[in-house]
Amino acid sequence: MALNFSHRPIFPSGLSEDNLVLPMRMGNGYRVEGLPEKSGGSGSGSGDGFGNGWRDVDNCSVSKDILDLLPSDPFGMDISTTFTAITGWLEDLDLDFDYGGYRRDEIGASGENYPLFAGLNFIWNNAVRFHNFPSQGGSVCIDEKISQGVSGFGECSRREVGEPSCSYGSGSSCDMDGVLGFRCGYKDVAVASVSGDTNMDDVNCSEEDERSPHPAIALSLAYLSLSDLLVVERVCKYLRNVVRDDTLLWKTVHVDQPLNERITDDILFELTRRAQGKLLCLSLVECTWITDDGLRRILEANPTIIKLSVPGCTRLSIEGIVGMLKNHNSKEGTQGVKHLHIGGLYGVTQKHFEEIKLLLEHSKKSDLLGTDSQLQEHAKKSDLLGTDGQPKKHSHKPHFYCRWKLYRPFDDDRSLDIEVCPRCQNLRLIYDCPAESCQRLVGNATQACRACTLCIPRCSQCGRCINDSEYEETFCLELLCSFCSQPLVKLLGRTDGKAGLVSSVLPEQS
Amino acid sequence: MASSSSNLISLKTSDGTVFKVERALAKTMKTVQAIIEEADANIYMIPIHNVFSHHMDMIIDYYKLSVAGKSKEFSVEKLDNDELKDFLLAVHYLNMEDLFEVLTQAVADRLEKKSVGYVRKYFGIENDFTPEEYAAIRKKNDWAFKGDDIEPEEDEEKQEE
Numbered sequence: 001m002a003l004n005f006s007h008r009p010i011f012p013s014g015l016s017e018d019n020l021v022l023p024m025r026m027g028n029g030y031r032v033e034g035l036p037e038k039s040g041g042s043g044s045g046s047g048d049g050f051g052n053g054w055r056d057v058d059n060c061s062v063s064k065d066i067l068d069l070l071p072s073d074p075f076g077m078d079i080s081t082t083f084t085a086i087t088g089w090l091e092d093l094d095l096d097f098d099y100g101g102y103r104r105d106e107i108g109a110s111g112e113n114y115p116l117f118a119g120l121n122f123i124w125n126n127a128v129r130f131h132n133f134p135s136q137g138g139s140v141c142i143d144e145k146i147s148q149g150v151s152g153f154g155e156c157s158r159r160e161v162g163e164p165s166c167s168y169g170s171g172s173s174c175d176m177d178g179v180l181g182f183r184c185g186y187k188d189v190a191v192a193s194v195s196g197d198t199n200m201d202d203v204n205c206s207e208e209d210e211r212s213p214h215p216a217i218a219l220s221l222a223y224l225s226l227s228d229l230l231v232v233e234r235v236c237k238y239l240r241n242v243v244r245d246d247t248l249l250w251k252t253v254h255v256d257q258p259l260n261e262r263i264t265d266d267i268l269f270e271l272t273r274r275a276q277g278k279l280l281c282l283s284l285v286e287c288t289w290i291t292d293d294g295l296r297r298i299l300e301a302n303p304t305i306i307k308l309s310v311p312g313c314t315r316l317s318i319e320g321i322v323g324m325l326k327n328h329n330s331k332e333g334t335q336g337v338k339h340l341h342i343g344g345l346y347g348v349t350q351k352h353f354e355e356i357k358l359l360l361e362h363s364k365k366s367d368l369l370g371t372d373s374q375l376q377e378h379a380k381k382s383d384l385l386g387t388d389g390q391p392k393k394h395s396h397k398p399h400f401y402c403r404w405k406l407y408r409p410f411d412d413d414r415s416l417d418i419e420v421c422p423r424c425q426n427l428r429l430i431y432d433c434p435a436e437s438c439q440r441l442v443g444n445a446t447q448a449c450r451a452c453t454l455c456i457p458r459c460s461q462c463g464r465c466i467n468d469s470e471y472e473e474t475f476c477l478e479l480l481c482s483f484c485s486q487p488l489v490k491l492l493g494r495t496d497g498k499a500g501l502v503s504s505v506l507p508e509q510s
Numbered sequence: 511m512a513s514s515s516s517n518l519i520s521l522k523t524s525d526g527t528v529f530k531v532e533r534a535l536a537k538t539m540k541t542v543q544a545i546i547e548e549a550d551a552n553i554y555m556i557p558i559h560n561v562f563s564h565h566m567d568m569i570i571d572y573y574k575l576s577v578a579g580k581s582k583e584f585s586v587e588k589l590d591n592d593e594l595k596d597f598l599l600a601v602h603y604l605n606m607e608d609l610f611e612v613l614t615q616a617v618a619d620r621l622e623k624k625s626v627g628y629v630r631k632y633f634g635i636e637n638d639f640t641p642e643e644y645a646a647i648r649k650k651n652d653w654a655f656k657g658d659d660i661e662p663e664e665d666e667e668k669q670e671e
Contacts, residue, residue, distance in 0.1 A: 073646075214595055214633040214635070215599060215602075216599060216617055217633045217635075219598060219610075219614050219617075220598075220614045220621065222614065223615050223617070223618030223619075224618050226654075228618070228623070228624075230654045230655075231621075231624065231626050231629060232621075232629060233647065233651065234626045234644070234647055234651075235629050235630050235633075235635055235637070236630070236635050236637060236638050236639070238638075239635070240647060259654055262654065262656060264653075267653055
């Protein structure tokens with residue numbers, strides 16, 4: 001277990017949105033998103049290696065050269081303030097531009113930010129032309145129609161960001177219920193981008209080779225996991241801006257392997273900030289660096305959270321979670337958390353359990369999502385609500401034990417994942433049994449093969465109970481039933497059994 | 511020839527092939543449906559630009575599978591990357607929600623755990639970052655790439671430039 005609990009925050013949580021100029025500090029080796037970067041090539045020799053562009057601009061005498069006045073990264077997190085600044089100095093340059101050609105009514109699901117995004121794309125392209133980029137053959141201009149259409153989806157509903165699968169520990173493709181609303185938004189905007197015309201055609205793009213991103217990538221962003229999104233962010237400027245600026249991509253944040261081992265409070269906060277206060281679902285699977293304070297900060301900044309899943313986040317305390325839940329659900333204007341996954345957390349008592357159940361039930365009965373139609377749509381598509389806007393009631397799917405799927409899947413509809421174990425009465429994750437003989441006993445509560453793993457040991461591969469049967473204990477101290485251990489025994493037999501396999505055979509009871 | 515009284519709708523693809531599809535299938539294409547609804551007179555034939563005959567073949571295959579409840583059997587694995595991208599755009603143009611989801615998921619699956627260089631190559635995107643910008647963006651989310659195989663490929667691509 002890591003001993004270093006201290007994570008010096010890179011910046012205070014209550015950062016003023018008007019403050020574009022922020023001290024460039026290192027914290028945990030990570031930069032804070034949204035900090036302006038220096039343009040050009042100088043300033044890279046400082047101790048932290050990040051350059052001191054803004055400090056130079058602030059502290060030194062102001063250069064009259066336009067290159068020094070223009071910021072290299074106008075698209076910091078602070079979109080509105082940045083836009084004002086950009087339009088301000090572009091107007092000073094007597095630049096004649098007109099992006100009034102964008103028609104909002106062409107965009108199905110856009111909001112008031114669409115013209116801003118469209119204008120930003122236009123202004124960015126113009127600003128880029130003033131920089132003397134070293135010739136590298138890269139594209140400078142973005143296909144205006146595509147940028148116009150895709151930038152507008154900032155107001156459309158979103159997808160789920162996460163690892164390939166929303167099931168815990170799984171590496172398969174994403175089970176993106178949260179995407180559906182986003183997909184609707186994508187279609188509306190993309191159709192508009194195909195049909196709408198623009199005054200951007202008047203822009204004289206750079207003479208350099210212009211290659212716009214293939215439109216298919218914009219349509220697929222919704223289905224990418226968190227790590228893939230971060231890869232796409234590095235592909236080109238256009239995609240970087242899209243990934244950072246589209247709040248809908250960040251309404252659901254799912255962190256799983258391998259990022260869960262690296263993500264810290266500050267990094268997570270920065271990622272969730274991209275939702276601009278409209279984060280809906282947060283799923284952190286075995287994110288062992290996340291602390292109570294970090295999670296609390298996110299909840300405070302996002303009153304719209306309705307699903308919180310933190311299984312295996314061992315630095316979180318159950319008292320902290322209960323306190324956060326009370327605080328969050330009692331605030332006015334918050335929908336309240338309706339689904340909580342805390343499997344793998346230690347020290348959950350009956351009292352905690354009762355309190356949590358009460359809080360979740362209470363929040364479900366409260367007015368759901370208000371009049372925010374986009375959130376309602378998103379939650380419905382995320383399978384959290386029925387078509388009538390009420391919490392959906394599903395029949396619970398059996399949950400089988402597996403080393404890769406220890407926790408309930410993200411799309412599980414239960415309000416709380418842990419239960420009282422029928423055998424030991426402790427509050428833990430309960431597993432069903434896939435064995436045929438045990439399936440017949442499902443209806444019988446006393447005899448059903450359904451308990452925590454301490455009461456009923458299970459095979460790590462298939463989830464079968466191994467109480468009374470032959471099993472193998474692997475070098476990793478996992479248990480394998482006789483069906484699953486056969487291939488392993490054969491393999492080890494070929495290598496003269498050097499893997500240190502310990503076999504235990506229990507006499508079969510009649 | 512009035513199509514409103516018939517159960518078949520005639521669709522003409524970009525390459526001039528005419529497909530007669532069931533009205534139910536045409537209804538899944540919201541673009542086509544909108545054209546039918548907005549037309550004052552009965553439509554004889556609906557041209558669908560950006561859609562080729564091989565796209566329509568696959569769309570009809572998907573429709574048949576989904577009607578039979580076997581939509582999960584529909585696979586695009588046989589398509590190469592460019593064909594998949596073009597098919598996605600065609601389906602997007604026709605505004606077919608279900609098939610669109612399948613295809614966007616398929617594209618995302620093909621990008622899963624791929625490097626930056628691969629994504630650029632896949633979509634034909636050129637790197638327009640300045641070295642400083644790229645260094646900055648790398649440092650910003652370097653935490654996500656530590657110890658992964660992604661970086662070496664990226665470095666190789668940069669060395670080629």
